[in-house]
Amino acid sequence: MSGKQEIITIEKDSLLEQVRKMDEDGRRLALITCTPGDDFQIDYSFDLKGELKTLRITVPFEEAEIPSISSIYWAAFIYENEIHDLFEIDFPGLALDYGGNFYRIISKPPWRKTGQESSLKPPPGEEAKEEEKKSPPTPEEHGDTGDKG
Numbered sequence: 429m430s431g432k433q434e435i436i437t438i439e440k441d442s443l444l445e446q447v448r449k450m451d452e453d454g455r456r457l458a459l460i461t462c463t464p465g466d467d468f469q470i471d472y473s474f475d476l477k478g479e480l481k482t483l484r485i486t487v488p489f490e491e492a493e494i495p496s497i498s499s500i501y502w503a504a505f506i507y508e509n510e511i512h513d514l515f516e517i518d519f520p521g522l523a524l525d526y527g528g529n530f531y532r533i534i535s536k537p538p539w540r541k542t543g544q545e546s547s548l549k550p551p552p553g554e555e556a557k558e559e560e561k562k563s564p565p566t567p568e569e570h571g572d573t574g575d576k577g
Contacts, residue, residue, distance in 0.1 A: 431478030435471075440485050440494055443472075447483070447497045450474040455481065457497075460507035462515050468492060470511070492516060498523035 438446055450457075455474035463469045472483040487494060496519040498505040508519040509530035519525075 431480060433480045433482070435482045435484055437484045437486075440487060443483065443485060444495055444497065444500070447472065447500050450481065450483075451500050457501040457504060460504060460511065462511045462517065464489075464515065468515060468517060470494060470517075472497070487517070493518040493520065495519070496521040496523065 436446075453476060455476040457472070458475040458480065459471075459473040461471045461473075463471075467489060468487045470485050470487065474481050474483075485494065492515070494517060496504065496508055498508060498519075499521060502523055505522060505524040508522055509524075509526045511517050512519060513526075513528060513531045
């Protein structure tokens with residue numbers, strides 16, 4: 429595919445309006461990505477006959493909330509749930525909200541901004557399994573007293 433690609437930087441407040449225009453133009457939702465840096469960069473890519481238009485918004489870590497586009501492109505619920513689970517960005521209005529359980533994540537994602545703690549918790553019973561993985565058992569815990577005789 430050697431079609432034209434265009435990136436349009438927009439404000440978060442105009443996202444739904446711009447996405448509606450993409451839908452009215454007959455574009456299909458191709459991809460939503462999230463990239464952490466100084467802030468979150470979220471790209472919404474739409475395709476029409478091999479021409480890609482991307483709407484780009486930047487959201488500060490402290491204001492990690494973006495209106496869901498799933499009322500316009502229903503399949504966006506997959507991307508938005510994934511981004512929520514991995515980056516803890518909220519999507520008010522999400523058509524199908526997995527409530528943070530789209531993926532089972534038991535530790536803080538490594539790409540979170542330094543110093544931010546994850547609010548994601550291990551599933552019940554997983555805490556003990558994770559603790560067991562952290563330190564190998566001592567010989568005493570296995571009943572090995574060191575006696576060879």
